[in-house]
Amino acid sequence: MTTSLENDALLVSNPVNIRYLTGFWGANPEEREAYVLLLPNYVYLLTNALYLEQAKALTQRHPDPPVGGKGSSASASLDASHNKLKLQLRVVQISREKPLTAALKELLDASVKSLGFEEADLTVAELRKLEKELPQLKLIPMRSKIETRRMFKRPDELKNMRAAAKLTDQCFASIIGKIKSGISETELAWEIESFFRKQGATSAFSPIVAFGKNSSLPHYSGSDLENVEGLTLSDTYLILLDFGARVNGYCADMTRVVFFGKPTNEQKQVYQTVLQAQFKALVLLETGERSGQILDQEVRNIIAQANLPTYPHSLGHSLGLAIHETPRLSIKQEVQLKPGMVLTIEPGVYLEHKFGIRIEDLVYINGENKLEILSQTPKELLSL
Secondary structure, eight states: OOOSSOSSSSEEOOOOHHHHHHOOOOOOOSOOOOOEEEESSOOOEEEGGGGGGHHHHHHHGGGGGOOTTTTTTTTTHHHHHHHHHOEEEEEEEEEEOOOHHHHHHHHTTTTTOOEETTTTTSSSHHHHHHHHHHHHSEEEOOOOOOHHHHOOHHHHHHHHHHHHHHHHHHHHHGGGGOTTOOOOOHHHHHHHHHHHHTTTTEESSSOOOEEGGGGTTTTTTTTGSSSSSOOOOSSSSEEEEEEEETTTTTOOOEEEEEEESSOOHHHHHHHHHHHHHHHHHHHHHHOOBBBBBHHHHHHHHHHTTTOOOOHHHHHOOOOOOOOHHHHHBTBBOOBBBBTTTEEEEEOOOEEEETTEEEEEEEEOTTTTTTTEOOOOOOOSOOBB
């Protein structure tokens, strides 16, 4: 199996990758609303009649002559899209009467011998259809080639992520005033989403608002969980808030824990341990440590030394157009962090059926290989 990008053409089916390359985003990304075909000289956006006007408007971003050249591979168009070079985007309508395979027959001339496809996204049925209808092509499975480029943020992407991080900080400052006795987890989550909507943004993901014992579930989702009771704020509760804004498609992610009433000694001890562990990771990053494996291990050591269970997730992850992107910072896999990456740092401690504490910041490794902390909300223990 080859993973080379040096194919004559590349078919992109992942909706997030399509947005990254063209700016196109449909109403229901879970459905097949578009494909992108990368050729040496052109990028083709294939979509149905519902999105033709939207797709044609995107061509105004790429009105100039194509890049690439004779003998180029599809990687020329991919590199151009990544670097936002002048690139010609063409829109092709597909339908039930003229499906993807029919459009590909028209667009791929005899010089195209190989077609790469995203093996982690294209369905078996779609692949079999391509094999049946385009038997002359060598179909080459590819993995993470566009995702690898997405690891390094362009200036326009970083601008949107800075704006999303700032809006997330502003949201936290606003909703603190909404935390009162009697409010439910669902109501507080709605306050977060409403704040973003009023600012012309959206939530990067469904906010996690967990009171008391529900905070021991790292990805608590409220009433969606069976046998888990959604809680209403009463006299004394720990409140975990994990949320982020999405600005022009780009995500932020931040977690803070606050206390409604006086925290217990155990809660204070765990909070200070998690805070110390996160601080350790940030100091290591600031002083030049770039091994995700070492960062995760060092943070886990601090938590273990306090006789507390370490977190069941990675120390952090990249993000961008998706809330979870490559790489992840984990003891299970070595990855070297490099300039241009935006990541979360989010250690936690979860005591089953009691409570959980996680502290998360968004950070950026800039072009000078220096750390910038994008999340500015204070992390000192806060009792309301």
